[in-house]
Amino acid sequence: MSTPTLPPVSTTVSTPDPEVSERPQRRTFSVADKLRVLEEIDRARPKEIGAILRREGLYSSNVTRWRRQRDAGQLRGLAPAKPGPKTPAANPLKTDLERLERDNARLRDQLSRAEAVIELQKKVAQLLETLPASADRGERK
Numbered sequence: 001m002s003t004p005t006l007p008p009v010s011t012t013v014s015t016p017d018p019e020v021s022e023r024p025q026r027r028t029f030s031v032a033d034k035l036r037v038l039e040e041i042d043r044a045r046p047k048e049i050g051a052i053l054r055r056e057g058l059y060s061s062n063v064t065r066w067r068r069q070r071d072a073g074q075l076r077g078l079a080p081a082k083p084g085p086k087t088p089a090a091n092p093l094k095t096d097l098e099r100l101e102r103d104n105a106r107l108r109d110q111l112s113r114a115e116a117v118i119e120l121q122k123k124v125a126q127l128l129e130t131l132p133a134s135a136d137r138g139e140r141k
Contacts, residue, residue, distance in 0.1 A: 027057075031075050034066045034069075034070075034075060035070070035075060037052070037056055037058070037063070037066070038063065038066055038067060038070060040052055041053075041063060
């Protein structure tokens with residue numbers, strides 16, 4: 001009786017199939033795709049929506065979230081931006097600061113004029129004190 005021979009055992013690790021990724025990749029949708037699907041669903045009759053979702057491989061929660069984004073104007077903001085430096089975000093306190101600085105400058109000017117009037121009144125009072133007493137009573141010489 002002869003012993004059957006077994007094929008040699010390979011100690012090398014087999015390479016994974018290139019068609020199957022080890023970790024599934026999350027699908028991403030461009031703004032154009034989202035708007036296209038939303039427009040198609042909005043035009044469809046209620047019984048056709050399920051077919052569209054199955055064809056696109058979507059859940060109704062995706063459509064709900066995309067509708068909210070569209071209604072809030074967020075989908076327009078995802079469009080590619082123009083090249084070049086970005087404009088800085090408007091500071092909401094900037095207008096208040098400018099208004100307060102103008103008011104401050106106006107009040108400082110008003111204060112300096114009031115101080116000048118007070119100084120003038122002091123000088124007039126000192127001059128009136130130095131005049132002879134007869135001039136105060138209205139007597140003539």
